[in-house]
Amino acid sequence: MADWDDLRIFLAVVRGESLSGAGRLLRLDPATVGRRIARLEAALGARLFLRSAQGYALTEEGQRLLDPALRVEAEVAGALSGLRAAPGLSGQIRIGAPDGCANYLLPQVAAAICDANPGLEVQIVALPRVFNLSRREADMAIAVSPPAAGRLTVQKLTDYHLGLAAAPAYLARHPPIRTRDDLRGHRIIGYIPDMIFDPELDYLGEIGAEAPPLSSNSVSVQFNWVRAGAGVAIVHLFALPAAPELMRVLPAEVHLTRSFWLVRHADDGRSERLNRFAQLLAQELRREVARLEGVRA
Numbered sequence: 001m002a003d004w005d006d007l008r009i010f011l012a013v014v015r016g017e018s019l020s021g022a023g024r025l026l027r028l029d030p031a032t033v034g035r036r037i038a039r040l041e042a043a044l045g046a047r048l049f050l051r052s053a054q055g056y057a058l059t060e061e062g063q064r065l066l067d068p069a070l071r072v073e074a075e076v077a078g079a080l081s082g083l084r085a086a087p088g089l090s091g092q093i094r095i096g097a098p099d100g101c102a103n104y105l106l107p108q109v110a111a112a113i114c115d116a117n118p119g120l121e122v123q124i125v126a127l128p129r130v131f132n133l134s135r136r137e138a139d140m141a142i143a144v145s146p147p148a149a150g151r152l153t154v155q156k157l158t159d160y161h162l163g164l165a166a167a168p169a170y171l172a173r174h175p176p177i178r179t180r181d182d183l184r185g186h187r188i189i190g191y192i193p194d195m196i197f198d199p200e201l202d203y204l205g206e207i208g209a210e211a212p213p214l215s216s217n218s219v220s221v222q223f224n225w226v227r228a229g230a231g232v233a234i235v236h237l238f239a240l241p242a243a244p245e246l247m248r249v250l251p252a253e254v255h256l257t258r259s260f261w262l263v264r265h266a267d268d269g270r271s272e273r274l275n276r277f278a279q280l281l282a283q284e285l286r287r288e289v290a291r292l293e294g295v296r297a
Contacts, residue, residue, distance in 0.1 A: 004076060007069040009036045010048065014066065015137070017055040067151070074267035090119030093277055096138035100219035101260060102126030104239040104292070106142075109284045113277070120277075139274060140264045140281075144200045151266040155278070158286040161237045161293060162203060162256040164249035169229040177232070177249050180207060187231035188212040189222050200258055203234040207254055238292035260285065 012022035012033070019030035019037075026033065041048050048062035058066065097106055102124050110122040125138055146154045171177075175185055190204045190212035204212060214231055216222050219239075226233045227243050234256065240246055262282060268274045 004072060006036065006040045006043075007072055009033060010040060010062075010065065011069055011073060013037060013049065013056050014058065014062075017057075019056070021055070070265065071267050074265070074270060088117040088119055089113075089273060089277055089280075090117065091273070092121040092123065093140075093274070094123040094125060094138045095281070096125045096127065096141035098142070098144060098219070099126040100236050100239065101142050103220050104236060104242060105285060105288055109281065109288050112284055113280050116280075139268070140262060140278060142285075143261045143263050144198050144258055146261045147263060153264050153266055153269060155262045155264075155282065157260040157262050157282050158289050159257055159259050160289050162234050162258065163237060163251055164232055164254045165226055165235045165240065165246045166232045166249050167227060167229040168245065168247055170226075170231060171247060171249075173229075180250065180253060183207075183209060183232065187214060189214045189225045189231045189233035191215060191222075192217050203256060206256065207234070238289050241292050241295045 009022070009026070012025045013019065016022035016025050019033045022028075022033045023030040037049065044061075044065075046061035047059050048065060049056040050059055095106065095110070103126065106124050110124060114120050114122055142157065146156075175182065177183060177186065188204065188209050190209070191201055192215045193211055195217040196202055204210075212231075212233075214222075214225055216225075219236070222233050223235055223239055223243070225231065226235060226246060232249055234254070235246075240248075262278060264274070264278065
């Protein structure tokens with residue numbers, strides 16, 4: 001039979017994808033991790049991982065153990081948080097988010113929450129892709145569309161808005177943009193088409209623009225291209241206060257609305273600590289989007 005410590009080692013290998021990765025997470029020697037996994041497999045009479053040069057991947061037996069292990073982990077975390085007497089939130093919480101949200105919203109939102117909860121440690125993982133919460137890449141994730149599958153809970157956080165923008169230096173060097181048709185004569189900046197990980201991010205397709213000659217999978221790279229006077233791009237309105245020199249282009253014609261969603265593993269609903277953090281995150285994120293969009297309105 002597997003006890004909690006066995007499952008803790010198992011989950012670390014799943015997340016670290018190797019013995020060395022698990023060792024870093026657990027602060028254990030990789031050889032010790034390997035011995036513990038071998039002991040667990042022997043106790044269960046099942047092979048849990050396939051070993052290869054690319055790392056450790058779950059077998060079918062390992063996949064069947066994953067959900068029960070995650071449930072035990074959530075129950076242990078919930079029990080420990082319930083025993084803590086401190087009035088504020090504490091411990092480590094990791095949030096995954098697309099890099100626009102991670103760069104222009106989450107730093108100040110997380111700082112405000114941590115100011116009110118000095119024992120709290122927040123990690124922000126900014127990646128231009130969908131997070132895998134089943135593998136515990138993060139405790140919770142912000143997404144631009146609600147996932148359709150998985151043992152997840154989804155909460156709408158807030159709407160946000162986007163529009164075209166360019167640097168004054170760029171606009172001064174190029175013909176005026178009075179209609180969408182005028183965009184054909186301009187250099188457009190956007191996502192790399194085959195790296196758009198969510199249909200909600202296909203902004204240029206929505207306005208009928210052609211494939212961009214300058215493209216990146218990173219919102220921050222696109223934004224800095226605009227700041228450098230390289231072209232015209234659809235940008236988050238909540239990012240514009242970070243670059244007050246930028247000018248809106250066709251604000252009446254090009255105005256997109258999207259939403260942020262908070263995604264959590266279903267088992268985490270029993271964690272009062274994570275529930276409280278999610279409530280604060282939603283509250284502060286709504287407030288910050290409204291504040292920043294209001295600055296440039």
